[in-house]
Amino acid sequence: MDNTPVRYIAGAPDPDFLENRTFQEIQVGDTASMERKVTQRDIQLFAAVSGDVNPAHVDALYAKSSRFHGIIAHGMLGASLISTLLGTRFPGPGTIYLGQSLKFLKPVHIGDVLSVTATVKSMDAIKYRLVLDTYCVNQDGETVIAGEAEVMAPLEKLHIHRTSLPEPLMADKNLRYNELLQAAKRCSKIRMGVVHPCSQDALAGAVDAAALGLIDAVLIGPAERIRAIAAEHRIDLGGVELVDVPHSHAAAAKAVAMARNGEVDALMKGSLHTDELLAEVVNTQTGLRTARRISHVFVLDVPRYPKPLLITDAAINVAPDFESKVDIVQNAIDLAHALGIPCPKVAVLSAVETVTPKMRSAMDAAALAKMADRGQITGGLVDGPLAFDNAVSMAATRTKGIQSAVAGDSDVLVVPDLESGNMLVKQLEYLGDAQVAGIVLGATVPIVLTSRADTAHSRIASCAIALLWAAFKRANPE
Template identity: 45%
Template sequence: MILENRLFDALKIGDTASATRLCTTDDLYIFAAATGNHNPMNLPGLDGDGDGQAEALVPTAFAASLVAALLGTQLPGPGIVTLSQEYAFHTRAQAGDELVTTVTVVGLDSGVVTLTAQVLREIDKALILTGVVRVQAPVRHIRLDGSKLPGLTVRRHRHFEALLALAEPLPALRTAVICPENPASLGGAILAMKHTIITPILVGHAGKIAKAAMDLGVDLTGIEVIDMPTHQAAANCAVALVHELRADAVMKGHLHTDDMLRPMVARDKGLRIGRRLTHIFVMDVPGVDYPLLVTDAAINIAPDLATKVDIVQNAIDLAISIGIAHPRVGVLSATETVNPAIPSSIDAALLSKMAERGQITGGFVDGPLAMDNAVSMAAARTKGITSEVAGRAEVLVVPGIDAGNMLAKQLAYISHAEAAGLVMGARVPVILNSRSDSSMARLASCAVAAIHHARMKALAE
């Protein structure tokens, strides 16, 4: 966008300029962060006046800033100095409204420009703001590129918010929570219960669970607690609850993953249903327009081709459950070409061909793809890769646990993603989070499990 100003001698009475701007939810967050004004009337999802409804009103200062933006970019343009401004505010806009800002020159005097200003709502022409502004006209001609500004990404997790909205109306998922013996693991289960996503059955050392509840200030009255003295006994009990049809899901608490999974993969009394157990991160990455699934980053260390088939199929099935109708699966390697010296590139090509032949169903599978051309259309075009997946992969299949764990944690700690974790391939969803995960990650994991369980149950009926 090229910005060019107009000097005082080039202006005349009646000159006018207009701009249209869609006010988004992200605008409200950015404005609050930049100004420090956290008035709940202006923040999405909050009820600022106690009427039971979230307002998300556009701040009056934001409407005034639209006038300032028009003055500083178009009329008179770059180089102005604001001398005075007087506004009247008539009604309030909300996030989602398209706002039209107009300024008109009404006075010219010794380098000072007087303009009327108005902001109105496009859909019904309702006036938001009217006023008068006086500015010092630019003293030299300026023409510059206005697009060279740092980009902004709002660190909110709208994909998880959408998943929670889908999960909350569903019947609460009866969930055996294994060893919720510290505040983080117990808190995640209690939070999911408060959102009506799960009905927890707490399985573990009763004394430690009670201590965690006390630390959280949580009353466990009405919640079933099954006292099990050891982690292994608790994991065995959770599996038994599934077989007894008392639990529809299993959730990891404060224990090691191996201890939790061992009874689930037991040959006679485990929970496997024919496929390998595989772990999937459902990641809400700020700035990415869709949830990003990463698999397998937690269970299968160095999967062979047969295991990767299950990894891909499980991920496709989960992606469909959370609303991705035809998941695009990028099978990652160090290169986008098949190289006999890189085994992961060969596996990726074979998985792609197996999907073409119907051995993997429900989604588009392409590989090998390097990370850049899996998620960036520009990178895919530069390297001449044309496919349904390249540049817009929604599922990333990694070569092994090292790469998967690094990728997921880079997204979490550098890109500020939140990650829900689920194990597929068992009789019921297995909610698997890291012991260091936030309450939001645990809540989102429960939501993903509830949504997937509901779809599987509907298909079986």
């Protein structure tokens, strides 16, 4: 029996420096440990770096039905903590990892706190090698990983500054998307007229939304062409209603007529031009106009922003006058309510945050804010003019000394005109990696106004928004 006294490596590590223990300072029985709580973010990052997307680690639905009843960490994620202990604490910098045996004894779940321990089992004074027993034990005292490490211990004493690593950006694009779908699935599904779905994405988006139980898709367009696209891309049209019309203009007219007659509850633009559909929607005799100005609201999930961001109007009103902006703001506030935001914070954007008579956008913003103060715009907090930085950044707001309940924490951005809004949305999408969806409001039914570049994923999200809007309007008739 080995009676060598165990010496624990005492004290918490210096947060700014790494210090090793040389071979000459180590004895058999010396031990060191560290703790680490395993988070979902750890598992996602490990999967992204390693490429190991085993559904047991990344697919919550699959994992729930597995023998572990939930997501578990990769075995090598836990094992990597042994490497962390050996390379940064004991023996520390200068250690060369030569080998490691491992036994994975129990699963590691999100939220588990692992205590990682390494204890010197034997020493080779000729080759300066150590053999260490290594263990990972969870918060319940259960050993989840056990093994044996062989390392070459450092000979030179080191006390070096800890390298500061950049914070990795982990954008879970599916998180808010899934939350949106779950909210929509609590509502009664709607009949959606899909206008001229004569492209793969337009057709797949509608059919997928129907398969998810969000809508009953009614495909309005040239039937033979739609069936050919479905066959080419293996899209199952079983059970999907198809209304045959000869071309895109006829499809737009038929879809608007069906919405006006109550045959469909919403519309989705397919692969026809926006103007072609909207011309039928705004027709004063046969269209879908209401007392409100028709406007569009984009709903974005921006990875670096802590909540959904609504931007309006970046798709329909080119250069809206002040009266149009009143409706644009009110439409956006109402949509925010439908999405579960009880009192949305609305920032009316300009290039400045001061009321500047020479800038129309600044004057309009100030007047809109005052209308909200007086109850002429209801349901949200409205402030402006605000520049983009102090609309979304609390740091910029503090730096500029702005006192506002909206600044730095906006839910809705109201842009001066379509050009600035369209550029802003596309910058966030293509440079900021934002997910983009959205709908048209102000007509008698919601309209999903997709772009030819939109993915089926984006179209499904827009369908979910339309469903939530329809449910909100049923519960809050004007």
